Amino acid sequence: MDLLTHFWTWLCGFFVITPAWMTAGAWLAAGLTIFLFSFLYKDNPFFKAAEHLYLGAGMGWLLQVSFYSVLVPKVWEPLMKHEWLVLVPSLLGLSLLTQFIPKISWISRYGFTFLMGYGAGLAIPVGLSTDFISQISGTVQPLSMMASMTPWMIFNAFLVAFGVICVLFYFFFSVEHKGHMQKVSNIGIYFLMIYFGAAFGNTVMARFSLLYGRFDQLYTFSSSKYLYATQFIVIGMVVYFAIHAFFTRGGKEPEAAR
Amino acid sequence: MLKEKLQKFFKIDRRWIFLLLAVMLFIPIMKPLGLPNKTISRDVQHSFDFMDKVPAGSFVLFSLDYDPSTRPELHPQAIAMIRHAFKKNLRVGVVTYIAGSTGLIAEIFEKVPKEYSKVYGKDYVVFPYMANPVAVMTQMASDMYGIYNKDEAGADARSLPVMQGIKNYKDMALVVEITGTAMLDYWVAYVGDKYHIPVIGGVTGISQPGYGPYLQRGQLKGLLGGMKGAAEYESLVKVPGKGTSGIDSLNLGHLLVLALISISNIILLIIKYL
Numbered sequence: 001m002d003l004l005t006h007f008w009t010w011l012c013g014f015f016v017i018t019p020a021w022m023t024a025g026a027w028l029a030a031g032l033t034i035f036l037f038s039f040l041y042k043d044n045p046f047f048k049a050a051e052h053l054y055l056g057a058g059m060g061w062l063l064q065v066s067f068y069s070v071l072v073p074k075v076w077e078p079l080m081k082h083e084w085l086v087l088v089p090s091l092l093g094l095s096l097l098t099q100f101i102p103k104i105s106w107i108s109r110y111g112f113t114f115l116m117g118y119g120a121g122l123a124i125p126v127g128l129s130t131d132f133i134s135q136i137s138g139t140v141q142p143l144s145m146m147a148s149m150t151p152w153m154i155f156n157a158f159l160v161a162f163g164v165i166c167v168l169f170y171f172f173f174s175v176e177h178k179g180h181m182q183k184v185s186n187i188g189i190y191f192l193m194i195y196f197g198a199a200f201g202n203t204v205m206a207r208f209s210l211l212y213g214r215f216d217q218l219y220t221f222s223s224s225k226y227l228y229a230t231q232f233i234v235i236g237m238v239v240y241f242a243i244h245a246f247f248t249r250g251g252k253e254p255e256a257a258r
Numbered sequence: 259m260l261k262e263k264l265q266k267f268f269k270i271d272r273r274w275i276f277l278l279l280a281v282m283l284f285i286p287i288m289k290p291l292g293l294p295n296k297t298i299s300r301d302v303q304h305s306f307d308f309m310d311k312v313p314a315g316s317f318v319l320f321s322l323d324y325d326p327s328t329r330p331e332l333h334p335q336a337i338a339m340i341r342h343a344f345k346k347n348l349r350v351g352v353v354t355y356i357a358g359s360t361g362l363i364a365e366i367f368e369k370v371p372k373e374y375s376k377v378y379g380k381d382y383v384v385f386p387y388m389a390n391p392v393a394v395m396t397q398m399a400s401d402m403y404g405i406y407n408k409d410e411a412g413a414d415a416r417s418l419p420v421m422q423g424i425k426n427y428k429d430m431a432l433v434v435e436i437t438g439t440a441m442l443d444y445w446v447a448y449v450g451d452k453y454h455i456p457v458i459g460g461v462t463g464i465s466q467p468g469y470g471p472y473l474q475r476g477q478l479k480g481l482l483g484g485m486k487g488a489a490e491y492e493s494l495v496k497v498p499g500k501g502t503s504g505i506d507s508l509n510l511g512h513l514l515v516l517a518l519i520s521i522s523n524i525i526l527l528i529i530k531y532l
Binding site: 040041058061062065066069070073118119122123126127129130131134135137138160195198199202203204205206208209210211212213214215216219 | 273276279280283284287288327328329330331357358360386387388389392393396408446447448451452462463464466467468471474475477483484485486500503504507508511512515
């Protein structure tokens with residue numbers, strides 16, 4: 001027992017965050033980022049290793065958080081206090097796992113039935129109210145308050161209502177889009193294109209923000225405090241690609257990010 | 259002859275564009291240009307104004323549901339809004355429904371409360387990760403201790419001074435959801451609309467345009483979109499952070515994209531009409 005206690009104390013001490021661990025973490029983070037970015041140049045084993053590590057680490061993290069934040073406090077601890085009612089949702093949850101055993105997979109239907117009924121009961125009324133009735137009212141209501149609106153607000157209200165009608169026409173397929181119908185649905189396409197344009201512009205900004213985030217970290221890890229992690233790893237990758245190119249001259253090129 | 263030369267432009271190895279983009283984004287990180295961020299969007303201003311008017315001592319629930327994949331956009335938003343809440347002496351409660359965000363939440367609360375001399379348990383509390391957000395949100399409407407009977411450290415939540423007088427949504431002044439998922443839709447539908455509690459959102463730039471209808475209808479009191487939203491909120495709180503410092507890079511990146519789109523279109527027009 002003493003040996004176990006000593007080992008546990010040593011293990012806890014080993015993982016206390018020290019500057020050395022911070023530097024190791026910086027090397028790992030910078031390395032994984034550069035390995036993943038290296039795919040933009042050419043597929044390589046470093047990229048594959050980083051990709052698999054990301055999936056594994058992500059699943060590991062999810063598993064431990066779910067275990068300690070959900071399973072232990074919501075199932076294990078109540079059971080230890082003899083709160084047997086917890087067994088009902090636990091068994092329903094466990095029944096979903098029978099999907100993996102074909103012979104008894106029918107048991108999972110009980111869990112799924114509960115999930116379907118519960119989910120539909122919650123989602124349908126709320127969805128109708130929030131995304132349907134409220135939005136219809138939001139489109140029409142401004143038109144009933146024109147007396148208190150400025151000309152610009154009135155224009156906006158009409159524009160929104162007009163846009164909604166045109167887009168709805170575009171998605172109405174029971175009538176052939178000909179003549180006036182086609183004109184209205186074409187205007188609907190323009191409204192949709194404006195939305196897609198705005199969404200694409202925002203997507204570009206979002207992707208640049210993510211890239212900036214990684215570059216910012218790489219710059220942080222390039223300092224002497226982290227033993228120039230970024231520079232060393234970038235140089236290492238360049239050397240790898242140079243050596244690889246030298247030895248595969250004339251051979252088949254590996255898959256590139258082109 | 260000119261046509262053939264111009265057509266070569268479209269056969270350029272895209273890796274040169276990646277390299278150019280990397281250089282454009284990296285330069286301002288090494289040497290900040292200090293490009294101004296002068297515009298404050300209406301929805302960010304509304305978010306700030308709403309939070310600013312919440313009386314001191316009120317309870318604000320933060321749902322921080324993002325993981326490292328959206329960190330550069332959403333982490334600065336969360337930090338700026340929590341700073342504002344602490345500055346206004348609001349009580350802060352934090353929940354999360356994304357397992358990957360627990361480490362990021364810990365990172366925020368290791369640093370930000372100290373800036374405002376806030377004490378854990380008295381001024382703020384962090385609750386553990388919970389699965390199945392819709393079920394948790396629904397349960398919290400009647401009695402939040404049915405789900406969150408303990409805080410993240412395992413202490414009895416009811417006994418914490420920060421939770422005094424808080425039982426369900428009726429006792430809260432505001433819900434702030436910062437997420438890279440559809441969780442904001444759930445907060446609007448299952449909590450905001452149903453229990454008439456104001457909701458403010460912080461989302462990635464990609465999802466931002468989709469929330470226009472909720473903003474127009476007043477179902478969302480305000481919205482922060484991407485790193486730009488974070489930068490705007492930081493300038494309103496007057497504490498520049500990662501959002502503000504990223505504006506240089508974003509501006510240069512956008513200029514590059516504009517230049518590439520313009521050049522490509524001009525070349526295409528020349529090829530077509532020459």
